[in-house]
Amino acid sequence: MTAYAIDKDFPATLTALYDNDPARRNVIDNSVKENIESIRRSEDFQANGFEYTEESIAEDYPALLWNLLATYNAGSYIPNKKLDHVALLRMVSELGVNDCYPLVTFYLASLEAKSKQKDQVREKVRPIFESLLSSYELVLDLCQIDSRNSTPDIVRADNILVGQNQIEDAADFVGSILISKDVDELQIVDPYFSIGDLKFIGDSIQRDPNVSITILTSLFRMKKIESDSGQGVDDTVYEFWIQNINSQSVPSIKIIFIGLETSPEKMPIHDRWWLFDNEGLRFGGSVNGLGVMRVQEISKIDTQERVNIDQCVLGFLSAKQKTYEGERVKYKTVDI
Structure with a gap:
């Protein structure tokens, strides 16, 4: 040559x-x-x-x-x-x-x-892969092979049961749904959020720095994070993300810590939800409990359920709800 x-x-x-x-x-x-x-x-x-x-x-x-x-x-x-x-x-x-x-x-x-921009990739490249997948499924149908017998269609499944050592399956399930919905804003409600949860969150969003993340958790978790790390929440989150998820860039992360004035460790919400677009996912327990001992279910939330959930959480996510059952609600917000 x-x-x-x-x-x-x-x-x-x-x-x-x-x-x-x-x-x-x-x-x-x-x-x-x-x-x-x-x-x-x-x-x-x-x-x-x-x-x-x-x-x-x-x-x-x-x-x-x-x-x-x-x-x-x-x-x-x-x-x-x-x-x-x-x-x-x-x-x-x-x-x-x-x-x-x-x-x-x-x-x-x-x-x-x-296609150098994300929007161009979404418009020009992604439909090709979707067409290839449809062609693959058509061939399977013609051969009378049910694709569900070879590879679980986790995108279309409504739920997944996560047992011991199955956290990667859970991340695949959640990630496939977020990708299929092209999510760029994710709201997470978890009273027991921990820094280690960021690894599961990062895997689920494919380490995409363009996904904006808001986390609603209890004031007690803020004190625990600061006590365990010996530094502020913002530095702890940033360092964990750079060291364990994406060393090149960190997405926009906002953590809203809330608690009642007489009981900061108590958060007015007990359930765990991941909310995006007009849908979401319900977690049977906190992320830090996935794949450990007890079986947890992660299931899809339909539009009507999402409406009911929004009525409960939007006031806290916007920090506009100042009282809960007669008690003052206290807020601390950290932006990364």
């Missing part, structure tokens, strides 16, 4: 100079010619895309695009934004599965190269 870049006749000249064996020289010459032809076709493709209609190259598209993918992944090739990808996709229907794969993968790489 380097010799060809210097001069197109340079590889053949090198062969003649440094190898006098006729048979070996012939093998090397043929190899050089094949490599030069492959480079020529790659250059023609990059220049002309799918308008380059030489019949022989059409058969070589899978291998050609696979090689370009390798250079793209190595950071030395940027897909031509002017390529007619519709023509590429038309070709896919005429190929077998093995040949089809490089073309579809190249198409996705081209979309990735053009």
Whole structure:
């Protein structure tokens, strides 16, 4: 490749100079010619895309695009934004599965190269993966195979039972739902929140720094966090996130600590909820109890249930509710 870049006749000249064996020289010459032809076709493709209609190259598209993918992944090739990808996709229907794969993968790489913003990825790339998943499910249906027998469809499941050592299953269940809803704002209500819960939260949001997190918990948890860490809650949360979840960036995190004036350790809400959009998840216990000894259920909250929950929590999340059953409600808010 380097010799060809210097001069197109340079590889053949090198062969003649440094190898006098006729048979070996012939093998090397043929190899050089094949490599030069492959480079020529790659250059023609990059220049002309799918308008380059030489019949022989059409058969070589899978291998050609696979090689370009390798250079793209190595950071030395940027897909031509002017390529007619519709023509590429038309070709896919005429190929077998093995040949089809490089073309579809190249198409996705081209979309990735053009989609630098999150909104662009959501608009252009994600629908392709959803279509591929639908195609996979269609094939399973045609073969009379129930996908639920091979891989649990946790996105469509309404609940999951989390037993001992099953915390990763719980994070997969919660994460799949948050991804399917494209959640960018998450509200967590848990009277027994602990710093270690951030690991489960981070795994569930795929460590995405663009997800804004609000946590409602008790004043007693604030005192415990500060006592255990020997520093403020904000520094403790920041350091834990950087060290255990994402060393590059920390999302917007607000923790609202509430308690009654006579009993700061008591929070007016006992249940645990994760709230997003107009839906949410109900946790049978606190996150720090997941996967330990007792079985917990995590289940979806429908829209009507969410309305009832909002009536209970919105006053506390906004810090506008000043009393509860005749007692003053005290607030402490920490922003990270």
